[in-house]
Amino acid sequence: MNHVKRQLRQIKEIKGLVNPDLFWVTNNRARLLQQINNTVVPIEKPIIGETARVFWFQFRSSTAFRVMRPVLTALTVAALATSGWIASVSASFNSLPGDRLWAVKRAAQNTEVAVKSFGASNDRKVQLQLNLAKNRVDDIKKAVAQKLINTSPSDLKKAVKDLSVATQDVQTAVKQVSSNIVDQEKVATTKNNQLQVVETVKDVAKDTNNLTKELTSTIVSSTAAGAEVTKQVLETVRVVNQTSINAIEVAVRNQDELSKSGGETGSARNIVSEKVADLVRSNEALTQEVKNTNDDLKIIVAAPTGTAAIIVPNVSSTLPATLTTKEISREAEEKITATRESVADIRKNIDSGNLQEAVNGLRALNESAVTAQQLLVKIKTKVEIDKR
Secondary structure: OHHHHHHHHHHHHOOOOOOOOHHHHHHHHHHHHHHHHHHOOOOOOOOHHHHHHHHHHHHHOOHHHHHHHHHHHHHHHHHHHHHHHHHHHHHOOOOOEOEOOHHHHHHHHHHHHHHHHOOOOHHHHHHHHHHHHHHHHHHHHHHHHHHOOOOOHHHHHHHHHHHHHHHHHHHHHHHHHHHHHHHHHHOOOOHHHHHHHHHHHHHHHHHHHHHHHHHHOOOOOOOHHHHHHHHHHHHHHHHHHHHHHHHHHHHHHHHHHHHHOOOOOHHHHHHHHHHHHHHHHHHHHHHHHHHOOEOOEOOOOOOOOOOOOOOOOOOOOOOOOOOOHHHHHHHHHHHHHHHHHHHHHHHHHHHOOOHHHHHHHHHHHHHHHHHHHHHHHHHHHHHHHHHO
């Protein structure tokens, strides 16, 4: 022990002679640092997934999750239902009355109109309802052509049921058009507003005329199902024409107000005249068809508001069932003659500026047209029965 102490004292006294070699120090330092780097575990940054898991664990443990859980569940269910609904709507785009997906298409279109109508102006609502009516009429035309011929009894029954719904949709839409026009008239307090009402009516008259032409161009086979569909189509034509006439009456009232303030007064007169001209064209085609009727020739009858045949048995009318085809034709000719006289009276009222009386005449003319349609259907039915 004393020997060690003595050596330590000697080393302490010898300064600068026991310093390590510089080369050894440098190499040793580099070696030590390398060993340290090889043994230290690097610090990893938390990834997004791990962070989300930590957050979700903390959130589930909190009171907020227990409060929000019902809301989150409802939102999840709504998202899944909406995605399925969108897929169904896309698949139902080309469906027709009688198809399984047509109800989805119909509901989607009705919902679209309801959403777009919220907060919309009255003239915008009118256009939305007219577009909906056009879509339904297009469905009716295509379904009648495709679903009532060579169809199984069960499919035929569903097609007739859906067609009934479609015709009701058209009637509901055009009735809503009348309501919207009346609402627009109520807020028309300025000259510009009144002119806008007249312009809206002009568009409605044009669109409803096209609707009646499309409806009466529908050809229905001579079957019991066809009879039911035709009754619905004829009633829809009557309602559409009545809507047009109601709209025209609104234009006449607004035109009267404009005339009191020195405004232009020709638009309403033109609208009434165009409606009369449309009915006259239908009557002319009708007259020609009735003249071509006989017991031995198959009759193609044009409806008063259109030019296409509607072939249906067992359609109710005011005629006795025992009448012959010629007798029915004679009744139809008499009705056409009376209608022609009504048109003459309406034109006189238009020329004299008595537009309200002209509108009243249009209403009576529309009802006569429905009766004439029933007569013509009766003629066609009688011919079909006699040929069997």
